[in-house]
Amino acid sequence: xxxxxxxxxxxxxxxxxxxxxxxxxxxxxxxTGTQIIRAYHEIANHHPFLWLRADPPAVIATIAxxxxxxxxxxxxxxxxxxxxxxxxxxxxxxxxxxGVNEFYRIATHVAGxxxxxxxxxxxxxxxxxxxxxxxxxxxxxxxxxRHIVGxxxxxxxxxxxxxxxxxxxxxFPFPPDPVSPPRFFARIGEQxxxxxxxxxxxxxxxxxxxxxxxxxxxxxxxIIPRNFRYVIADGGLxxxxxxxxxxxxxxxxxxxxxxxxxxxxDDLRKRFEIRERAPSRGPWK
Numbered sequence: 001x002x003x004x005x006x007x008x009x010x011x012x013x014x015x016x017x018x019x020x021x022x023x024x025x026x027x028x029x030x031x032t033g034t035q036i037i038r039a040y041h042e043i044a045n046h047h048p049f050l051w052l053r054a055d056p057p058a059v060i061a062t063i064a065x066x067x068x069x070x071x072x073x074x075x076x077x078x079x080x081x082x083x084x085x086x087x088x089x090x091x092x093x094x095x096x097x098x099g100v101n102e103f104y105r106i107a108t109h110v111a112g113x114x115x116x117x118x119x120x121x122x123x124x125x126x127x128x129x130x131x132x133x134x135x136x137x138x139x140x141x142x143x144x145x146r147h148i149v150g151x152x153x154x155x156x157x158x159x160x161x162x163x164x165x166x167x168x169x170x171x172f173p174f175p176p177d178p179v180s181p182p183r184f185f186a187r188i189g190e191q192x193x194x195x196x197x198x199x200x201x202x203x204x205x206x207x208x209x210x211x212x213x214x215x216x217x218x219x220x221x222x223i224i225p226r227n228f229r230y231v232i233a234d235g236g237l238x239x240x241x242x243x244x245x246x247x248x249x250x251x252x253x254x255x256x257x258x259x260x261x262x263x264x265x266d267d268l269r270k271r272f273e274i275r276e277r278a279p280s281r282g283p284w285k
Contacts, residue, residue, distance in 0.1 A: 002226075002229075003222075003226075003229035003230050003232065003233055004221065004222075004226065004229065005221065006033070006036065006216055006217055006218050006219070006220060007218065009036055009216075009222075009229070009232050009233045009236065010029070010032055010033065010036060010236075012230075012233040013032055013035075013036070013233055013236045013237045013240060014032065016233075016237055017237060017240060017241070031240065031243065031244075032236065032240055033217065035235075035236045035237075035239035035240045035243065036216055036232060036233075036235075036236040037215045037216055037217070038235070038236075038239050039231075039232050039233075039234075039235025039236045039238070039239055039256070040213070040215070040216040040222065040224075040232050040235070041212075041213070041215075042235060042260075043224065043231060043232065043235060043260055043263070044212070044213055046260050046263075046264070047260075047263070047264045047267060048147055048149070048210050049210075049263065049264075049267045050267055050270055050271070051223055051224060051225055052146070052210035052211055052213070052223070053149065053208060053209070053210055053211075054142070054144065054145075054208070054209050054210070054211050057206050057207055057208045057209070058141070058142045058145065058206070058207055058209060059154075059204060059205065059206050059207075060139045060141075060204075060205040060206075060207065061202065061203075061204060061205075062136070062139070062182075062199035062201075062202055062203045062204075062205060063093075063135075063136045063199070063202060064199070064200070064201045064202045065133050065134060065135040065178065065198060065200065066086055066090065066133070066134040066135075067131070067132065067133050067134075068084045068086075069082060069083035069084035070082075070083045070128075070129040070130055070131060070132070071083065071095075071097070071130050071131075071132045072127070072128050072129075072130070073097055073122045073124065073126070073127050073130050074122060074126045075121075075122060075123070075124065075125060075126045076121045076122070077121055077122055078107070078117050078118040078119070078120060078121045078122065079115065079116075079117055079118075080095075080115075080116050080117075080118060080122070081114050081115055081116075082114045082115075082116065083114070083129075084114075085112055085113055085114040086109070086111070086112075086134065087111065087112060088111050089109050089110060089111040090106050090109045090116065090134050091106055091107065091108055091109045091116075092105070092106065092136075093105070093106055093134050093135065093136045094106070094134070094135055094136065094137065094175075094198075095118070095132055095133065095134045095135075096132065096133045096135070096175055097122075097124060097127070097130045097131070097132050098130055098131030098132065099124070099130075100123075100124040101175065102123065102175065103175040104118040104119060104120065104122070105118070105119040106118060106119070106134070107119045135176075135178075135198035136198060136199075137176050137194055137195050137197060137198040137199075138188070138192060138193065138194045138195075139192070139193055139194075139195075140191055140192055141191045141192065141193060141207075141209075142191075142209070143191060144211045144212060145191060145209045145210075145211070146209065146210045146211055146212045147209060147210045148162060148187070148193075148207055148208070148209045149207075149208040149209055149210065150207065150208045151185065151205060151206070151207040151208075152205070152206055152207075153181045153182075153203060153204075153205055154203070154204040154205065154206050155181070155203060155204065156181075158181055158183070160181075160182050160183060160184065160185055160195075160205065161183065161184050161185075162184075162185055162186070162187065163184050163185070163186055163196075164186060165186040165187075165188055165194070167184075167186070168184060168185075168186045168194065168196050171196070172184075172196040172197060173197075176195075176196070176197040176198050177197045177198075178197055178198055178199070178200040179195065179196060179197035179198065179199060179200065180199070180200040180201070181199065181203055181205075182195035182196060182197065182199055182205075183196065184196040216232065224263075228259070228262070228263050228266070230259070231256065231259035231260060231262075231263060234252065234255050234256040234259050235256045235259075235260075237252050237256075238252040238253045238255070238256045
């Protein structure tokens with residue numbers, strides 16, 4: 001029996017579990033389906049497999065700072081007015097005022113309007129012609145991103161290296177300076193990163209990442225390579241035994257664990273450089 005569909009995987013589990021009359025009850029089928037989903041995600045969580053890579057990689061389009069004209073900023077007021085209205089909406093971006101060593105976030109702004117509202121009242125001295133920089137150093141990731149594998153500047157191939165958020169704060173100015181291009185980033189949220197500074201112009205940045213696969217249910221094909229899809233059934237059987245307090249859970253768990261480790265070994269082999277072929281040992285010496 002192949003393991004190419006949810007139904008085929010479930011049928012294998014039911015056959016091996018020895019379920020008879022209860023196998024066709026709605027509750028039992030639902031429980032089995034839940035354990036298949038659990039096993040599928042446990043495999044995906046075990047290792048950053050190549051088959052979890054998004055294809056094509058995702059892209060971040062950085063945004064150039066805006067400095068055109070001046071801005072009216074008033075002490076204790078969150079309202080500001082640009083002398084030259086920004087063409088795009090700048091809501092969500094940050095703003096630095098000349099001579100003020102703190103940034104604010106722009107809470108609301110409508111594209112093409114001169115008026116905007118800060119996230120907190122302005123703390124500096126009232127200035128009717130303040131210089132300013134509107135910038136963006138934080139960027140959203142695609143919604144399916146799990147782990148970032150690598151990030152490069154598309155223009156020249158410069159690698160952008162991931163670092164802890166504390167490392168960024170400890171090693172670079174804050175508020176941030178312009179950078180050309182970014183060299184480091186930190187993951188500051190499930191779907192959000194911050195560069196060590198704000199990009200000084202628009203750039204295309206590409207990043208490879210693993211995904212969180214959709215639940216394995218009716219109509220969904222597993223993204224696991226075909227030669228290892230049987231491991232999903234092994235895992236589903238293990239979890240089915242476990243939730244039913246079946247004493248066959250321990251040997252089933254050993255089988256499932258062994259299958260996952262074979263998958264990891266196979267994945268690591270795919271990443272190795274193929275060296276001089278050794279007939280008795282295959283292509284890896």
